[in-house]
Structures are given as structure tokens and as C-alpha cells.
Amino acid sequence: MSALPKRIIKETERLVSDPVPGIQATPNEDNLRYFQVKMRGPIQSPYENGIFKLELFLPDEYPMEPPKVRFLTKIYHPNIDRLGRICLDVLKNNWSPALQIRTILLSIQALLATPNPNDPLANDVAEEWIKNEPQAIKTAKEWTKLYAMNEVMD
């Protein structure tokens, strides 16, 4: 494997020394481009008190290409599908090399706080969200309790 670019080293250092509140990203020992992420559900959202696991991978072309991010914990959210894939503009078209791992993770956290059922990835969830929002929020809370309460932040 080629040497790790300075940009990745620098970002990793900063993620460890100056972590984003509520987000914890640890690089894999064997592959420094692969990160295990734990994210606290935003307060006053259906995901409050939950701790969600994600994986993040920096492709060879990073930072010209966006990182690949996926939820590992099951989550009931209109913009996140059953496989944990995330529909977020900055992960696709609106990626810019000036963005970083931390900004991307913050954007994902913000997405948890403000679900957008009008641009859905999980159609069934989005439908429920539009038709019966209180019920959808209730389900999201239940799922958080069921799947996202077993983890602790280090």
C-alpha cells in the first residue's frame, strides 16, 4: 500500500486530539483509511440517547473523491436505507475537497436531527413519515431503544 497522504494523517491526528462532541472516529489499525465511528443521537430528536455505529472509508482519490460512509446500526430514518446507506448531498454531488471527515460526520449528525422525507432513500419510511409523523417518530424512538442502546462511548 502506498504511503498515507499527509492530509489523512493530519485529519486523523486532529480527530483524536480535538474530537467533535458526540462523535468518535477511530482508524483501523490495519488500514488507516478505514474508520470505526460512533455517533450520539442529537438531543430532542427521536434518536436521542442512542449511540449509532458507522463505518467510514477514504478512497484512493480522497480528498478529490468523497469518503464512503454507512450506518452499521439499524436506524429508522427516511434518508437512510436498510443497508445503512445515506442519502446526503455532500457525500455525492456537493462534495468538495475542502470538506473533511469531521464536517461530513457533523452533516450526518445534522441529518439525524432533520429528516427530509421529501427526498427519500427508504421509501416506506418516508411514506410513513409524511402520512403519520407522530407514528413514524414513535417507531424511530422504538428502533433507537431496540438497536442503539447497547453501545457506550469510550
Add this chain to the structure above:
Amino acid sequence: MTKLDPFCCHSIGSNSELSYTDEDEFYEVIDIGKEQEEEEKEEEEEEEGEDDGDTDTEEFIFENSDSDSDTYSFESQFLNIKENVLKTSKNLSPKSSTSNKHSINDVKVDYDCLNTLQLYDMLIESKIRRLKPIFKISETRLLNLLAYFDWNEDRLIERYTENKEDTLSSCGINIFGSDNGNDIKNVIKLEAKKSYVCPICCEDNLEWVFYLKTCKHHACQECYQRYIKDEINKSKLVKCMNCDNTLNLNDLDLIMGDKDDGSRKLLEFSIRSFITKHSDQYKWCPFADCDQIIHVKDTCQLVEFPRYHISPYVKCNNDHNFCFQCGREKHAPADCRLANNWIKKADKESATLNWVFANTKECPRCSVNIEKNGGCNHMICGGCKYEFCWVCEQDWEPHKNSFFNCIKYEKGKVGNNVEDENSDSNKTKNGKLPKDFQKYKHYYRLFSEHEQSAKLDMKLYAQIEKKIQSMQETVGISWIEGQFLQESINNLINARTALKWSFALSYYSDQSHNLTKIFEDNQLLLASNIEELSQLFTEKDPRMLLEMKLKCLNKAQFVKARMEALIECGRELLSKGICS
């Protein structure tokens, strides 16, 4: 009336004016050819001038009548007299005989052929110059702006009048950054200090830094170059990596250090988006590796074509002929709708038929496998010297004197009976084959055979060029004298394409109608003449070729005339609804 004289196509219906005229010309050519060899070239040119309304490769114009139309115009006294003669002499079709000569001269398409740079100049000329006084920004930026607004000028102006600064800044154009339309550079190239660290790659020890004056963001050369390369291929605007500020074309060139990677690429992208947006007026030439663009100025002209069952054929600067309507090769006498149906059907059936029309056939006498490697259908078996026709796999002898009978579909009589029986048994076995499968198979075979032959003709064309060269060397002729071969083979290729598509027409035609029979007789005549012409080209000795010049030219001229007659006849079939 099973066997009509193919010449009598003009006798039924008054609309076959064209073929009649051509016939006359054919005889003229022959006469002249016999009498005065030297004057022939001039004569031919004159003739071309005469039949101005014929199919020209660039402007597809027909001079003919259409019984359904209300507007009539009279061509000339001369033609009218002929018309009257026709009307009085053969009055088989009362309905059409009442129709007057109608000119469809006006059914033509005006077009330009452009390349990307010419289109760019045209856009600057037609759109940008007009908008520039309103916006007071540079031309390249306006082009960016227009591309950003999907080339919708009205929407852009509307938005602009509503809110100037928002419109511009939404496209990253800072109004203070532009100096009354003079495109100033937003980006500055600086030598990197030792302590400088690029915020994108975090590297130090760099050579060059690019700094945006308006937003004060910066990055190193390598990062910017990689970034721009990616961005140009996907978006209409290249923005600053950190904010919405756009880089203008000069900036791109400065960073990339080369116009081909920078502004020209982005312009190409803009122009591609322009063509996609205006696909009714602009079309890329569909031929492989051809980057020409055809521009039709007035799309209203295109509306007329389907009414007359003809298609707007255009030719790009690389001599590629295609139909502007459907983007296919020239498909006359079929119109776009029919060509489309035929192709769709062929796509559907081709899996079944591919094996039937393999490239080899067995000699009907000694069963040795023969591969056809020349354009002519007159086959001589290398083993037993049996002469036969490639199409019907029967003796060649009858083809020589009488009609070239094998393109005619007559159930039971046709070609390879064994094969037919096999298919019949297939049919009864699975019961899935459609009722007209036999008919379709027959015409598809003819279609694909002539398609194959056309390809071989193209090979022949390459050989002809060599022959001309060798003639120049061995016989000592001038370049211009060799050109007759090229001309003739062009006629041959065009005629074969028309013949090919005529089989599609045959398939969809009402077989019992008299006009269909005339059409098929026209087909026969064209086919036999095409084969004769094709055979002329197989002559190996350059000296002999030169001696055949007259024969060649006459034959080619005749083939051209027959092709036009066939196309016209096909159009008649379509416009009378005999072919559906």
C-alpha cells in the same frame, strides 16, 4: 398482371414523372456516349443541371405530384405536356390521374454543418452579443451563466431583472469582480513560501499556490489541477473548493497551464449541454468518431417531410449521409416510421435469423462451401465451375437475358426449397412463428444480403482507389480521368442502400396491389443493373477498366436513374397507403 414491364411504372398514375424524365436521360446518355466520347462529361453536367429537383445528396428534393395535397404549382410547360401525354395514354388509375403536378420543391431542409468551435462562435454571435449590453459581464462568463440556466435566456433575464446580484452570485459571479465586461483574472498564481501548507492535501514544500482574490481561498497547483479535471467533466461551472465563487475560463487556463485541459474542455461541455438542450435543431453526426454537428435553422421545415413520406437527409462535412429525423443511415424509399418498424422487427427476429443468413452458402451443384468476398451476385463455383445466383441459388443463365427474377417473393417458388420446408416443419412444431414469418424471412434475407454486399462494395471502393493509382502509373492517365470510377461506385453504393431499404417497404406492402407489382418490377430492374455494375468493377486489368469507362458511366447513370425511380415509386406506395 404478374409480369409488368418495369418501364411501365410511369403508365399507372400520373405521379411517376421523375422516372419518366430519367428514362429519357438514360437514353440520351447512351446516344451521346456512342457518338461523342469527349463531350460526354459536359453533357452529363448539363443533365445534372436539368434534373435539379432530383435526389441530391445534400438537399433532398422531389419534384412530383401528390394527389392528396391541395396546393399545386406548375413546373414548366414541358413537364405539363408530358403529364398530359401520360394522362391520356394510360388512364388506369382515375383518382390519381385527376391530380395536377404539384411541386414539393419547398419540402427541403436548410442546414449547416459545424464543428464545436464554429458552434461556439455562432453562439457568441447570436446570443452572447445580444445579452452582453444587459449584463455587462464578459462573454465567457455569460456563456457560463447561460449554461447554468440551461440555455434558457428568458428565465435568465427574468431572474436577472428581479434580482441582479443574487442571480450573478448564485452562479458565483461577484459583481465587483467583473470590470465592465472585461474578464479580469480572479485567480492569482503565487510562488509558495517554504512555510506554506496546502489546506487540501496538507503538503508543504510546494512550488505554486493559486489564490482567489474575491474569496481569499487558496490551494496548491496539484490539488487545483486534479480538482478541475474532475469538475469539468460533471458540471457547468467550476467553483472554488471552499465556496460558491466560480473560476472563469481565464482562471482555468492559468491553473491548468493549457487551454485544451482548461477553458476548451469546459466550453465543450457547455456546448454539449447546449446541443442536448436543443436536440430538435442540433444533432451530432451519428457516425463513429465524427464530431460534426448538423444545425437545422428552421425546424418548421421538418414538419412537412412526413406528409410526403420522405425524410430530411443531411450530409456532414465528413461526407456522412444520415436522416436528421431519426439519425439513421439513408433509408429511402422507406420513410422514418417504416424504417423504425423494420429495424425494431429485425432486432426482435435477428436472433432467430442470424444462423439462417450466415456468410457462407453451399454450391447448389457440388455442395462445397462458398464465401462471398465480392459485391457481385454472379457466383462461379471454384470447384465445379457452376454459375449461379447468390440470392436464389439457382442457375445464373436465366438471369442474363430475362429479368433478374430472384428478388421476387412468390410463395413456393422461391429459392431454396429445402430450407423452406424445414422452416415449415418448425412452424408446425412450436407454432410460435408468426403467419408472415416466411415472407419476413424472405425480405430480411434480401435486406441483409444487400447490406452485406454494400459492405463489400465499400471494400471494393478502397480497391478502386488503388486501381486508379495504378492506372495513373501504368496507363498514364490524368487524375481527373480516373474519377469516373469513383463516381460510378458512389452511385452503386447509394443505389444498393436504396435497394436494401426497398425490401423493408416490400414487406409492409399490400402484395395484391398493382403499384406494389410495379414497385417490385422496379426493384428487379435496379437489382439486376446493380449486379451488372458491380461486376464491371471486378475487372482486374486497369487497361480494360479504362476501356470500359463509357459502359461504366452509362450503367452508373442508369442505376442512379432507376434508384430515383424506385424511391419515387416507394413514396407513392407510402402516400397512397398501400404500404402500412
